[in-house]
Amino acid sequence: MKLSFKLNPTLETLPVYQPGRPIEEVARELGIPAKQIIKLASNENPFGPSPKALAAIQEAAKQLHLYPDGNAFYFKQKLAAKLAVSPANLILGNGSNEIIEFLGHALLGPGDDIVVSEYCFAIYPIVAKMLGANVVTVPAKNYGHDLRAMLKAITPKTKAVFVANPNNPTGTLASNEEVMELVNGVPSNVVLVMDEAYIEFLDKPLDLIPTIKHGEKQNLILMRTFSKIYGLAGTRVGYGIAAPDFIAALEKIRQPFNINSLAQAGGLAALDDAEHVRKTRENNAEGKQFLQKELVALGCETITTYANFVLARVGDGQKVFEQLQKQGVIVRPMGGYKLPEWIRISIGTPEENARCINSLKKILA
Secondary structure: OOOOOOOOHHHHOOOOOOOOOOHHHHHHHHOOOHHHOEEOOOOOOOOOOOHHHHHHHHHHHHHOOOOOOOOOHHHHHHHHHHHOOOHHHEEEEOOHHHHHHHHHHHHOOOOOEEEEEOOOOOHHHHHHHHOOOEEEEEOOEOOEOOHHHHHHOOOOOEEEEEEEOOOOOOOOOOOHHHHHHHHHHOOOOOEEEEEOOOHHHOOOOOOOHHHHHOOOOOOEEEEEEOOOOOOOHHHOOEEEEOOHHHHHHHHOOOOOOOOOHHHHHHHHHHOOOHHHHHHHHHHHHHHHHHHHHHHHHOOOEEOOOOOOEEEEEOOOHHHHHHHHHHOOEEOEEOHHHOOOOEEEEEOOOHHHHHHHHHHHHHHHO
């Protein structure tokens, strides 16, 4: 039935983000017991959250009748100490997706532009279009960001440039030299958003925090998350690092209690579990090497990845995705990212990785 009232006209053409399918949904649809399904679709931590985080969440659950700390004081203090910044440099979000929304509301309106890469995280253009802004898409270079071309694409209408490094969904990494060229080249009236969701998987990541701490780049914001290496995707905790005045402006947009009490407790405890992070990083390095080697042996093209997933060209990505589901393996088809021949495989445990490859062997044969 047609609605009797008018909606925002931008909704007519606004795409809907399609997340990786949950295990329970696939189990219901295909009649497969949930315990027999593995999910390698959403770049989650295959080891789950830190045991310390789980214990803290269980303890915090006793106080669920109380509102959480609206400013997440202790969590923010501990996170700031770990990053060697001031709490005034941090804003917390319900996942880093909410930080992207904060930026959209703070910066964008009808007629404004953002600059993104061809294979960028889907939420950047969705938020921009939701607010009536235009999306300037720069062609990819070897499936990654062409940062020099993105710099040249900036015009007087540009309000923000979004760069994920490592990039999702391709796993590519821009060189330190090109990143610094971009950081120093973006005009001061344009905000540079560096999405570093996968930075903890890098051996020697470029540290951009000092440029913010020392007040050199008021227009730079870094986004990070607890969803990946910390294994807390279900609690939805992301954060931004920027100049205090920029953070103060974003705080005006943030809803009260956007970080619930379980998320705060889990994040606080996860920061203490260096062993869990080390174990996850080690498993990721081994799994990445295994998957890329086996995929190449199957005749699949892959892209060198610096994150916790591998992109593989398998022919008909949607068809292979559907066939893998029937075997109880959930991956991510890349048609929505205009890569219809590809699937994205999150790196799991050694057993999950082997099962995925064995299933692919049967399908591709």
